[in-house]
Amino acid sequence: MATPIGNLEDMSARASTVLAKVAVVAAEDTRHSGRLLQHLGIHKPLIALHDHNERDKANRILAELEAGRDVALISDAGTPLISDPGYILVREARAQGMRVSPIPGPCALIAGLSAAGLPTDRFLFAGFLPAKRSGRRAVLDELSLETSTLVFYESPHRILSAVSDIAEVLGPDRDVVLGRELTKTFETFYDGPVSVVLEQLEADPHGARGEFVVMVRGASPTPGGADSGALDLDRLIRLLMAELPVKKVARLAAELTGRPKNELYQRALALKES
Ligand code: SAM
DSSP: OOBOSSOGGGSOHHHHHHHHHOSEEEESSHHHHHHHHHHHTOOOOEEEOOTTTHHHHHHHHHHHHHTTOOEEEEOSSBSTTSSSSOHHHHHHHHHTTOOOOOOOOOOHHHHHHHHHOSOOSSEEEEEEOOSSHHHHHHHHHHTTTOOSEEEEEEOGGGHHHHHHHHHHHHOTTOEEEEEESTTSTTOEEEEEEHHHHHHHHHHOTTTTOSOEEEEEOOOOOOTTOHHHHHHHHHHHHHHHHTTSOHHHHHHHHHHHHOOOHHHHHHHHHHHHHO
């Protein structure tokens, strides 16, 4: 079941009722969730279920379920399994024919998207970007032509490097929206071209503090179709690069495809390096 991502009033009435009824609560961090239960006046046995022990603990929780005792699965914040533990447990419970029922509620990525003003008809949630710069840039490069809105989670100590890599790999003009400390006292949104947002973040003394949802406008669609267009575009850039310097390649490709010159420049550089 989902629990608040900052504001305790976001705990749904149904989630509280069910939490009060179950026999056992499986929680990522029992101390953290113990405080939530205490706030709600609920006292239940807690089982710790986190990334490092999920395989072992899943068996213990499955035994509880088999014995007919209901178990609530919660994480530290938001919806379990969304960049949080629970996948192995839910998969196994389903495989064994047990009833798994969602109790929906807060989720940082949905909260962010609902207020960002970026297209939400198609979005791609990619979890946390890799911690190392090379890995992060490789993932961004892979997503550079994706036309869906991109959504990432990011920790405060990597937010500046992540935004700076987005600017370099996807181009400084790509629109981004950062949702910081959503539902909390210091909730802040930064939005605009990524180069501008990076400056705002650097200039704000509290900018790099707190938790972030990073949302990025998708690439402009290629005329003539998404995936086939993407493949043709790379081919076009490679063909031009065989004859011309990168800057000229970007200018010509922009004229031929109608896509932003800077985006094509970044793509040409990435193809050259790969
Ligand atoms: N399961 C959670 C959910 O449903 O959103 C996400 C858990 S993930 C381990 C934690 C990350 O979610 C944070 O590093 C941050 O990127 C994002 N997040 C969680 N709470 C947030 C908030 N209040 N404001 C902005 N981002 C938040």
